[in-house]
Amino acid sequence: MRSTAVERMSADQRREQLLALAAEEFAQAGLHGTSTDALARRAGITQTYVFRLFGSKKALFLQVVRRAFGRLTDGMDEARQQATGLDAVAAMGQFYDNALADRTALLVQLQAFAACGDPEVREIVREQMARMWAAAERSGLPPVAVKTFLAYGMLLNTAAALQVGEVDADWARGIRTRIQAGLFEHLTTENNQ
Numbered sequence: 001m002r003s004t005a006v007e008r009m010s011a012d013q014r015r016e017q018l019l020a021l022a023a024e025e026f027a028q029a030g031l032h033g034t035s036t037d038a039l040a041r042r043a044g045i046t047q048t049y050v051f052r053l054f055g056s057k058k059a060l061f062l063q064v065v066r067r068a069f070g071r072l073t074d075g076m077d078e079a080r081q082q083a084t085g086l087d088a089v090a091a092m093g094q095f096y097d098n099a100l101a102d103r104t105a106l107l108v109q110l111q112a113f114a115a116c117g118d119p120e121v122r123e124i125v126r127e128q129m130a131r132m133w134a135a136a137e138r139s140g141l142p143p144v145a146v147k148t149f150l151a152y153g154m155l156l157n158t159a160a161a162l163q164v165g166e167v168d169a170d171w172a173r174g175i176r177t178r179i180q181a182g183l184f185e186h187l188t189t190e191n192n193q
Contacts, residue, residue, distance in 0.1 A: 025038065030115060031058065036050050089136075132150065
């Protein structure tokens with residue numbers, strides 16, 4: 001008779017495992033389409049243990065959302081610190097563009113926006129957008145340029161979700177254009193009145 005041993009993990013290790021698995025599940029099916037039972041089965045634990053660690057499916061979703069946005073915002077901040085002025089913006093744009101290769105994190109963000117009909121989700125996503133705004137603002141850009149930078153970021157999110165790299169068309173090539181520092185030179189508070 002063969003026995004299969006379940007890998008013993010500490011609560012912190014199990015929490016990390018579940019956050020990673022949940023990110024994959026939520027990226028594909030969203031808050032309401034993800035099953036905690038399926039997630040527990042993937043992790044080799046009981047659904048009760050999932051709830052013991054996180055309290056509820058929504059609480060787990062919110063932690064996954066915070067992580068996805070947090071990695072992006074923290075990375076933008078780190079990239080910005082490597083340069084100054086418009087070069088900082090270009091560094092943030094390069095980081096953002098590279099970060100889109102993490103399809104799971106990208107889709108978690110998009111699922112978070114889609115779940116904003118829920119007030120708790122909306123509040124967390126607002127907090128994360130505020131953090132992202134602040135990270136871009138620390139580059140020294142005026143508000144209109146911060147808005148433009150983040151708007152381009154949302155376009156890049158959409159392009160990444162659509163996998164426009166696989167599309168051989170002018171519109172797809174146009175969307176894939178990288179964010180360069182010079183793009184923001186003309187965006188000032190004075191000329192946006």
